[in-house]
Structures are given as structure tokens and as C-alpha cells.
Amino acid sequence: MAARGSGDPARLVGLLWAASGSGAAPGRTGLSTARVVDVAVTLADEEGLAAVTMRRVADALGVGAMSLYTYVPGRAELVELMLDRVAAQVYDGGDLPRDVREAAGWRAGVLRVVDANWAHHLRHPWTIDVPPARPVLGPGVTSKYELELAPLDGIGLSDLEIEHVLSSVLGLVGHAARWTIGVERVRAETALTELEWWETVGPALGAAMGGRSFPLAERVGSAVGEAVQAADDPELSMRYGVERLLDGVAARLR
Amino acid sequence: MAARGSGDPARLVGLLWAASGSGAAPGRTGLSTARVVDVAVTLADEEGLAAVTMRRVADALGVGAMSLYTYVPGRAELVELMLDRVAAQVYDGGDLPRDVREAAGWRAGVLRVVDANWAHHLRHPWTIDVPPARPVLGPGVTSKYELELAPLDGIGLSDLEIEHVLSSVLGLVGHAARWTIGVERVRAETALTELEWWETVGPALGAAMGGRSFPLAERVGSAVGEAVQAADDPELSMRYGVERLLDGVAARLR
DNA sequence: ACGCCGTACCGTACAGTGTACGATCCAACC
DNA sequence: GGTTGGATCGTACACTGTACGGTACGGCGT
Numbered sequence: 029m030a031a032r033g034s035g036d037p038a039r040l041v042g043l044l045w046a047a048s049g050s051g052a053a054p055g056r057t058g059l060s061t062a063r064v065v066d067v068a069v070t071l072a073d074e075e076g077l078a079a080v081t082m083r084r085v086a087d088a089l090g091v092g093a094m095s096l097y098t099y100v101p102g103r104a105e106l107v108e109l110m111l112d113r114v115a116a117q118v119y120d121g122g123d124l125p126r127d128v129r130e131a132a133g134w135r136a137g138v139l140r141v142v143d144a145n146w147a148h149h150l151r152h153p154w155t156i157d158v159p160p161a162r163p164v165l166g167p168g169v170t171s172k173y174e175l176e177l178a179p180l181d182g183i184g185l186s187d188l189e190i191e192h193v194l195s196s197v198l199g200l201v202g203h204a205a206r207w208t209i210g211v212e213r214v215r216a217e218t219a220l221t222e223l224e225w226w227e228t229v230g231p232a233l234g235a236a237m238g239g240r241s242f243p244l245a246e247r248v249g250s251a252v253g254e255a256v257q258a259a260d261d262p263e264l265s266m267r268y269g270v271e272r273l274l275d276g277v278a279a280r281l282r
Numbered sequence: 283m284a285a286r287g288s289g290d291p292a293r294l295v296g297l298l299w300a301a302s303g304s305g306a307a308p309g310r311t312g313l314s315t316a317r318v319v320d321v322a323v324t325l326a327d328e329e330g331l332a333a334v335t336m337r338r339v340a341d342a343l344g345v346g347a348m349s350l351y352t353y354v355p356g357r358a359e360l361v362e363l364m365l366d367r368v369a370a371q372v373y374d375g376g377d378l379p380r381d382v383r384e385a386a387g388w389r390a391g392v393l394r395v396v397d398a399n400w401a402h403h404l405r406h407p408w409t410i411d412v413p414p415a416r417p418v419l420g421p422g423v424t425s426k427y428e429l430e431l432a433p434l435d436g437i438g439l440s441d442l443e444i445e446h447v448l449s450s451v452l453g454l455v456g457h458a459a460r461w462t463i464g465v466e467r468v469r470a471e472t473a474l475t476e477l478e479w480w481e482t483v484g485p486a487l488g489a490a491m492g493g494r495s496f497p498l499a500e501r502v503g504s505a506v507g508e509a510v511q512a513a514d515d516p517e518l519s520m521r522y523g524v525e526r527l528l529d530g531v532a533a534r535l536r
Numbered sequence: 537a538c539g540c541c542g543t544a545c546c547g548t549a550c551a552g553t554g555t556a557c558g559a560t561c562c563a564a565c566c
Numbered sequence: 567g568g569t570t571g572g573a574t575c576g577t578a579c580a581c582t583g584t585a586c587g588g589t590a591c592g593g594c595g596t
Contacts, residue, residue: 203452
């Protein structure tokens with residue numbers, strides 16, 4: 029009579045650390061929590077989070093949908109397990125922020141964090157669809173956090189400030205990724221490039237606005253349009269924002 | 283034979299500006315695009331974006347579900363109309379950023395933008411569930427943009443830089459709001475306060491980790507925990523990040 | 537070798553979703 | 567009075583997460 033499958037945080041922690049939990053060891057079809065999560069991640073990478081339905085994951089594993097519930101409490105928990113799984117791989121084939129910091133300074137270390145997270149989101153676009161809530165307390169997320177704090181440790185910030193800076197940097201990256209991926213998606217589903225879209229919408233907009241004018245918005249909008257050949261370039265904004273943020277942090281260190 | 287209802291960007295622009303479009307005028311049941319959008323916003327405010335289904339909106343209006351398609355091309359477009367509608371109200375009962383800037387400087391003007399957007403997201407939590415993509419080119423969003431550019435205009439930044447700064451600031455606010463609202467939601471649905479959650483999860487975590495240690499994460503995590511009585515405080519991080527970002531921008535002006 | 541039992545497995549069912557299609561009905565114009 | 571064009575909407579389809587209850591199998595005690 030363990031708590032109703034879904035909704036027991038302690039059970040999830042067990043599964044995350046794969047230490048215990050009813051689904052840690054393979055059952056008679058060779059299934060295991062790890063295999064379920066791996067297949068779900070692959071599916072999400074290829075077709076998006078919406079394609080990760082219990083039925084499709086089960087199909088890919090050659091079992092019935094309800095069999096998954098032996099290894100995973102429910103879909104929500106499956107998604108958390110997926111997040112922890114991919115978080116573990118963020119720094120896999122590349123320098124650790126700590127090493128970059130030692131070679132090139134704390135700022136370079138933070139920029140390594142930015143690049144790694146940017147690449148991470150683009151590699152697993154579905155990660156931006158999961159609304160952040162309580163932290164996922166698994167080994168992947170935790171060790172990622174540990175690695176990312178390193179460049180900011182011992183440079184003269186309080187522990188609270190360290191957290192604020194990291195959280196702000198990741199916020200900027202996450203927001204830009206959300207935006208970029210969102211644009212990519214509508215482009216894919218409307219089959220319209222940015223230019224084609226503007227050519228359709230621009231005239232309609234002019235007609236619809238009927239005389240109302242927005243001088244600042246128009247000036248800035250067209251400056252941006254000329255610079256990046258699109259309505260916006262989230263990555264560019266994000267990198268500018270990160271640099272200014274780090275300027276501000278650097279000024280604090282004196 | 284107008285293009286298939288959904289998927290025609292020009293039609294949407296028309297509806298946004300309420301200038302033309304088949305649904306601009308009320309039909310024989312007194313329905314209009316504006317009424318559909320208003321009801322949808324109310325529903326979303328009260329029960330979240332997931333409650334905004336065509337059937338429920340139609341019920342609230344006393345018509346059949348399919349009648350909505352006369353006034354709105356589809357659910358996706360309805361959501362964009364909702365976003366534009368609420369964007370128009372962001373600065374309704376409060377100072378405009380331009381006026382704040384004139385009274386107290388550009389920095390105060392930007393902070394007014396921060397406060398207004400923060401309040402906006404908390405008032406309409408469903409806004410964080412809409413992934414940003416191509417800009418919503420309606421009167422609400424456009425005039426909001428126009429107002430928010432004002433504090434940054436003419437202080438020595440290029441047009442491109444102005445856009446980067448505003449976009450970064452809004453990114454920080456949006457990220458913090460997403461986070462705060464996410465936490466609020468799990469709290470509501472699990473009926474567990476932060477403290478209760480930690481008391482359940484903490485021991486399980488210690489047991490599951492089985493000796494692995496994360497010195498930095500633990501040190502910073504507990505410093506944060508003591509300071510804010512929770513695993514994190516997104517608003518605090520966001521405000522710190524904004525201040526440092528603006529420090530960085532200020533340093534550029536010289 | 538045999539029987540039993542816990543649990544892995546899964547078929548079915550339910551209350552929902554967005555919207556395509558085609559039928560119906562009504563207001564206004566000739 | 568007749569006709570037409572558009573507003574209205576009933577039905578249908580393919581799909582979702584998961585509760586419930588039944589089946590069948592691996593490993594154990596004897």
C-alpha cells in the first residue's frame with residue numbers, strides 16, 4: 029500500500045538515483061527504468077515532448093502501455109527522469125567550467141557554462157517545454173549544478189550572490205533558447221522563412237494599423253531587421269546580456 | 283475560398299487590429315472576436331491555459347463549440363489574440379516608463395518595466411505557458427514595446443543595443459516568473475509547502491545519494507535555503523541579475 | 537518435481553482534446 | 567415571396583493519461 033504511484037516525491041528520488049525502487053532491476057521482458065527513460069529521451073529529441081506518450085514509448089520498447097507504470101510512476105515523473113538523464117551529459121565531451129576558469133579566468137568559466145547550456149537546449153529542444161518548478165534532485169542535475177558553481181566560487185561573492193548570478197545567466201540562456209526554438213518550430217510548421225513571413229505580414233500590417241504609428245518601435249525594429257535579417261536574434265541578445273551582466277558582477281568584485 | 287482558416291498570418295493581423303476580418307462585427311448571437319477573446323482570458327486567469335478549450339469557451343458564451351471558428355481561426359490564434367489583449371493592459375493603472383525616466387532617470391524607467399512585467403505575469407500566469415516565437419504583431423504588444431523602449435532611447439546606446447538590453451531584461455523577468463509560477467503550481471497540486479516537501483525529500487535524498495558528495499552545491503544550497511526558507515527565490519535572483527545587468531550597461535555609457 | 541504466490545504485464549474503459557465536414561437555419565435583399 | 571450567403575452547430579475521428587482488474591510467469595518452499 030505504498031502511496032498512489034504518482035505523487036510520492038521519495039519514490040522519485042529513489043528512481044533518480046537508481047539505488048532502490050521497484051523498477052531499478054530489469055523485469056522479465058528486460059525492461060528497466062533506465063531503458064524506459066532512454067527511449068523516451070530519444071523520442072523527445074526526434075519528435076518533441078508531445079510525442080512522448082505512454083503508448084508510443086511502450087511501442088518503441090515492444091510492451092504494452094500499462095507496463096511502463098511498473099518502472100515509472102507516471103508521465104510527469106518520466107519527464108523529470110529524462111531531464112536528469114540529459115543534464116548528466118551537458119559537460120560530456122568538453123572542458124569543465126572549473127578547468128576553463130583555471131586556464132582563462134572566472135569569466136571564461138561562466139561563458140563555458142553559457143555555451144554548454146545553449147548547446148544542450150538546442151540538442152534537446154524539448155527541455156525548454158518543461159516548466160521549471162521544484163528542483164529535480166537527481167545525480168545529473170545535481171552534478172551539473174556543482175560543476176557550474178565552480179567558476180563563481182571564491183572570487184569575492186557571497187554564496188547567495190553566486191546563486192543569483194548563476195541563476196540569472198541560466199535564465200538568459202533558457203529564455204533565448206525558448207525563443208529560438210519557438211521560431212524554429214513555427215518556421216517548420218508554416219514552411220515560411222522569416223523573409224517570406226514578413227512579406228506576407230508586412231503589407232497586411234500596414235493596412236490594418238490604419239495610421240497609428242510607433243516611431244521608436246519602428247526605428248529599433250528596422251535596425252534589428254537590417255542587422256540580423258529577421259525580427260530578432262535571441263542568441264545575439266542573450267550574449268550581449270550575459271556580457272553586461274558579467275561586467276556588472278566584475279565591478280562588484282573590487 | 284480564403285486560405286484554410288488556421289494558418290493565414292494576414293487574417294490574424296486583421297483580427298488583432300480589429301479593422302477587418304469576417305469576425306469583427308457581431309453575428310446574430312451577439313458574438314464577436316472581442317467577446318470570445320475576453321471570455322478566454324477570464325477563463326485562463328481563473329483556471330489556466332489548459333482550461334481554455336474550444337468547448338469551454340463556447341459554453342461560457344452560450345454557443346456551440348464550432349461557432350467560435352467564425353470569429354477565430356483556431357485555438358493557436360485565439361491564444362495570440364489573448365496575449366495581445368492583456369499586453370495592452372500592462373501599463374494601465376500606473377506610471378509609464380517614459381514618465382518614470384523623466385522623473386528619476388533611465389534606470390528607474392527600466393525598473394518600472396521590470397515591475398510591470400513581473401506583476402503582469404503573476405496576474406496572468408498562463409502567459410508563461412505560451413512559448414515565444416514570432417512576435418505577436420497586434421496593437422497591445424506593439425504599444426507595450428514602444429513604451430518599454432522609451433527609457434533606453436537616447437542614453438548612448440545603439441538601436442541594436444537597446445533591443446538587446448530590453449530583451450535581456452524581459453528574459454530575466456520571464457524566466458523568474460516561469461519559475462515562481464511553476465513552484466506555486468506544484469505546491470497547489472501536491473498540497474505540500476516548501477518545508478514539508480524538504481522534510482519528505484531530504485532524508486530520502488541522503489539515503490539515495492549513498493555517499494556521493496557535492497560540496498559546493500551543498501554549501502550554496504544551504505546558504506540559499508537559510509536566506510529564503512526555500513530551495514530558491516526566483517524574484518530575488520532576478521532583481522539581483524537586473525541590477526548587475528544595468529550596472530554593466532551604465533558602464534558602457536561612459 | 538510440484539505447487540503456489542507475488543508481481544510483471546497488459547486489455548479495456550473513461551472523460552477529455554482540436555477541428556474537418558456537412559447539415560440547418562436565419563436575416564436581409566431582389 | 568423566394569433566394570442566397572453566411573452564422574451556427576451535431577457528429578465523428580484519432581488521440582491522451584491512467585484506474586481497474588485480469589492473466590501469466592519466474593522463482594521459491596517443500
